[in-house]
Amino acid sequence: MTNQKPLVGAAIIGQSGGPSSVINASAYGVIKTALESDCITRVYGANHGIMGVLNDRLMIMDEEDPKELELMLHTPSSALGSCRYKIADPDADDTDYKRILEIFQKYNVRYFFYNGGNDSMDTCNKISRYMKKVGYECRVFGVPKTIDNDLFGTDHCPGFASAAKYIATSFMEVSRDSKVYDKGMVTIVECMGRHAGWLTAAAALAAEKGDGPDLIYLPEVNFTMEQFVSDVERVYKEKGNCLVAVSEGVHYADGSFVSEAKTSGTDGFGHAQLGGLAARLANVIKEDLGVKVRGIELSLLQRCAAHCASATDIDESFRSGKAAVEAAVAGETGKMVGFVCDRENGYECRCELFDLEKVANFEKKVPLEWITPDGSNVTADFIQYCSPLIRGETALRYEDGLPRFVHLKKVFAE
Amino acid sequence: MTNQKPLVGAAIIGQSGGPSSVINASAYGVIKTALESDCITRVYGANHGIMGVLNDRLMIMDEEDPKELELMLHTPSSALGSCRYKIADPDADDTDYKRILEIFQKYNVRYFFYNGGNDSMDTCNKISRYMKKVGYECRVFGVPKTIDNDLFGTDHCPGFASAAKYIATSFMEVSRDSKVYDKGMVTIVECMGRHAGWLTAAAALAAEKGDGPDLIYLPEVNFTMEQFVSDVERVYKEKGNCLVAVSEGVHYADGSFVSEAKTSGTDGFGHAQLGGLAARLANVIKEDLGVKVRGIELSLLQRCAAHCASATDIDESFRSGKAAVEAAVAGETGKMVGFVCDRENGYECRCELFDLEKVANFEKKVPLEWITPDGSNVTADFIQYCSPLIRGETALRYEDGLPRFVHLKKVFAE
Numbered sequence: 001m002t003n004q005k006p007l008v009g010a011a012i013i014g015q016s017g018g019p020s021s022v023i024n025a026s027a028y029g030v031i032k033t034a035l036e037s038d039c040i041t042r043v044y045g046a047n048h049g050i051m052g053v054l055n056d057r058l059m060i061m062d063e064e065d066p067k068e069l070e071l072m073l074h075t076p077s078s079a080l081g082s083c084r085y086k087i088a089d090p091d092a093d094d095t096d097y098k099r100i101l102e103i104f105q106k107y108n109v110r111y112f113f114y115n116g117g118n119d120s121m122d123t124c125n126k127i128s129r130y131m132k133k134v135g136y137e138c139r140v141f142g143v144p145k146t147i148d149n150d151l152f153g154t155d156h157c158p159g160f161a162s163a164a165k166y167i168a169t170s171f172m173e174v175s176r177d178s179k180v181y182d183k184g185m186v187t188i189v190e191c192m193g194r195h196a197g198w199l200t201a202a203a204a205l206a207a208e209k210g211d212g213p214d215l216i217y218l219p220e221v222n223f224t225m226e227q228f229v230s231d232v233e234r235v236y237k238e239k240g241n242c243l244v245a246v247s248e249g250v251h252y253a254d255g256s257f258v259s260e261a262k263t264s265g266t267d268g269f270g271h272a273q274l275g276g277l278a279a280r281l282a283n284v285i286k287e288d289l290g291v292k293v294r295g296i297e298l299s300l301l302q303r304c305a306a307h308c309a310s311a312t313d314i315d316e317s318f319r320s321g322k323a324a325v326e327a328a329v330a331g332e333t334g335k336m337v338g339f340v341c342d343r344e345n346g347y348e349c350r351c352e353l354f355d356l357e358k359v360a361n362f363e364k365k366v367p368l369e370w371i372t373p374d375g376s377n378v379t380a381d382f383i384q385y386c387s388p389l390i391r392g393e394t395a396l397r398y399e400d401g402l403p404r405f406v407h408l409k410k411v412f413a414e
Numbered sequence: 415m416t417n418q419k420p421l422v423g424a425a426i427i428g429q430s431g432g433p434s435s436v437i438n439a440s441a442y443g444v445i446k447t448a449l450e451s452d453c454i455t456r457v458y459g460a461n462h463g464i465m466g467v468l469n470d471r472l473m474i475m476d477e478e479d480p481k482e483l484e485l486m487l488h489t490p491s492s493a494l495g496s497c498r499y500k501i502a503d504p505d506a507d508d509t510d511y512k513r514i515l516e517i518f519q520k521y522n523v524r525y526f527f528y529n530g531g532n533d534s535m536d537t538c539n540k541i542s543r544y545m546k547k548v549g550y551e552c553r554v555f556g557v558p559k560t561i562d563n564d565l566f567g568t569d570h571c572p573g574f575a576s577a578a579k580y581i582a583t584s585f586m587e588v589s590r591d592s593k594v595y596d597k598g599m600v601t602i603v604e605c606m607g608r609h610a611g612w613l614t615a616a617a618a619l620a621a622e623k624g625d626g627p628d629l630i631y632l633p634e635v636n637f638t639m640e641q642f643v644s645d646v647e648r649v650y651k652e653k654g655n656c657l658v659a660v661s662e663g664v665h666y667a668d669g670s671f672v673s674e675a676k677t678s679g680t681d682g683f684g685h686a687q688l689g690g691l692a693a694r695l696a697n698v699i700k701e702d703l704g705v706k707v708r709g710i711e712l713s714l715l716q717r718c719a720a721h722c723a724s725a726t727d728i729d730e731s732f733r734s735g736k737a738a739v740e741a742a743v744a745g746e747t748g749k750m751v752g753f754v755c756d757r758e759n760g761y762e763c764r765c766e767l768f769d770l771e772k773v774a775n776f777e778k779k780v781p782l783e784w785i786t787p788d789g790s791n792v793t794a795d796f797i798q799y800c801s802p803l804i805r806g807e808t809a810l811r812y813e814d815g816l817p818r819f820v821h822l823k824k825v826f827a828e
Binding site for chain 2: 019048051075076077078081082083084165168169170172173174176177178179180181182187205206209210211276279294296297298299300301303304305306307308310312387390391392393398399400401402403405407
């Protein structure tokens with residue numbers, strides 16, 4: 001559906017959902033390419049995603065110093081601000097869409113790029129359909145981001161690899177630390193991933209290097225406390241130590257999250273227990289096996305550790321943003337940029353376009369055949385898939401021994 | 415007390431206490447210098463510190479590949495193994511000392527280097543005194559290590575700066591992440607340091623860069639929950655967000671740790687609550703202020719994050735180990751290597767010797783005049799002190815996108 005007529009107007013880029021180490025690299029790919037495009041007259045950054053459009057809070061990216069903007073490549077979190085606003089179905093309530101159209105018309109916005117995960121692709125898709133319906137010509141593009149790696153279609157998602165690299169690196173380090181004493185210890189590390197186990201599985205990259213987890217539990221398979229305790233006991237007896245990677249999303253067969261089950265742990269009175277899953281599982285092991293145990297939650301650190309980002313991820317994120325602008329200028333719309341990769345002859349990754357309609361709201365999980373039959377580890381297939389993604393180290397600039405992150409002027413329109 | 419007669423014999427290096435990112439750099443300084451010394455006939459690594467001596471588990475470092483050994487510079491945790499064994503007072507029970515002497519005689523050990531913190535310096539001192547008492551000529555040296563930075567005499571301790579750099583870097587990243595939404599959040603990050611607040615104070619380096627904590631609580635001053643809640647409320651109202659750095663060792667005026675107080679939080683029944691201090695404080699804020707809140711515990715990550723080590727720290731750690739061997743060969747004994755620094759005309763750090771007798775068992779805390787009068791931050795004096803220590807990035811080698819840590823052959827004597 002390539003439209004050859006050049007479409008001249010302004011562009012908006014917005015960021016949405018949970019941030020990552022490289023979402024700004026994607027946004028910079030959009031901003032830099034848009035600023036250099038002849039068709040795009042002005043580039044606006046929506047402050048806090050779609051909320052920035054609804055509230056008419058648009059930052060003029062043309063006003064930023066190009067050298068400073070370049071630091072977005074290595075700055076974690078969403079430099080334009082993010083939101084978690086769930087937009088209504090336009091058929092049920094079109095209030096927001098009317099307002100978006102009003103803003104698009106006000107600033108002659110003809111290009112809209114939305115940088116985020118599943119929900120953001122859904123927002124993007126709804127806006128695209130609405131604009132088509134009301135006949136307002138605007139090229140709408142999704143630029144993917146999610147450390148969860150659960151977007152449909154694309155080989156992997158920008159942001160996943162950097163989080164994976166941080167997780168594998170941290171496991172290597174924690175493994176060395178937790179096994180240092182003459183007396184053994186069980187260490188349980190909780191990784192993000194509510195519904196998909198990609199991030200937790202990344203700990204297996206550390207195990208490949210001899211310094212990783214002995215056991216890995218993903219939300220793709222049902223969790224049983226008995227099997228978990230028995231697995232830990234077996235490894236501890238054999239090795240004198242045990243390091244566990246567990247996804248925050250592990251759940252029992254009835255679907256209830258282990259982290260939320262009210263009857264686990266010491267407190268049978270239904271009191272809300274403090275601490276997350278790692279602390280709970282640590283407590284169970286301590287009570288059942290009587291060994292020294294420590295629970296660690298990687299928490300926000302795993303999604304914002306730009307100092308440990310993958311150079312491959314940074315490069316691909318930038319390219320995905322660039323590809324979105326190029327495709328939009330060439331006439332495409334209603335698409336998300338994704339990756340198609342070849343791992344047969346070295347690693348090769350190219351950008352392709354996927355229909356937003358197909359991408360939105362479908363979660364891609366770790367294939368069951370990549371999980372060992374006993375449900376406590378991943379196979380070599382996962383390693384082969386993930387290993388090339390984490391290659392290369394960031395070229396982050398340091399000042400006084402600390403990262404130099406971007407500081408935007410944030411000049412608002414009007 | 416320099417003894418000019420060259421003392422010929424073997425050397426033992428042991429590591430003890432909690433590991434750090436750079437304790438192996440210190441040990442490598444000892445090992446490399448000892449291997450190159452004409453007086454030192456063989457270099458043994460005690461497996462798990464003094465336990466390795468007591469159990470006759472000595473690794474022959476001469477058998478290791480020099481290229482592989484060099485990787486110790488960038489490998490976290492204690493490559494020789496650590497222990498937490500508290501040695502008895504020789505006047506009360508000299509069993510261990512007789513055994514140590516037996517092993518020293520068996521292998522003709524004339525040099526003993528012990529790499530650790532307060533307790534290790536105490537062990538070292540006791541061994542030194544015992545050997546003098548029984549007339550066994552052996553040069554005994556402490557090589558300092560502690561992320562807690564609480565050793566007496568020395569300007570700072572190897573290991574502190576790398577943990578400080580990791581903490582400041584992580585605060586910069588978490589700050590960006592936690593302030594990304596249009597809706598505010600209180601984020602509470604718990605740092606190590608049971609009795610001294612040096613590590614928590616390091617978060618102030620991030621604040622210097624505009625991405626750090628709004629509030630910092632150290633164990634050097636008494637904590638009150640009322641003041642804490644009021645401080646957080648004030649900042650949150652003013653900025654719409656609040657980021658807090660808190661030491662695990664904060665305590666009430668009666669000395670009881672906030673992390674252990676049974677009556678805090680929701681559970682008034684005295685049940686052991688899961689999760690650490692950050693989770694507890696987060697819960698208090700959630701209940702009292704009703705805002706979104708997240709608790710993060712940096713846990714082991716802060717003491718083993720070699721990928722984020724300070725190049726200054728690595729260099730100084732190596733030099734401290736080297737200086738210990740050189741001084742021992744020159745005839746010194748019963749000393750710890752420490753640092754004397756000049757920050758007036760740039761930063762300069764030189765090794766000096768401190769009497770083990772004076773160092774052992776004295777904890778150096780953050781000076782009270784470096785803490786703001788309201789007890790919720792540190793002053794510019796701390797920044798000036800700490801900033802030069804975290805400069806420079808590690809030259810860690812990567813393979814397949816992950817750190818290449820040392821793998822010792824571990825050839826045991828006999």
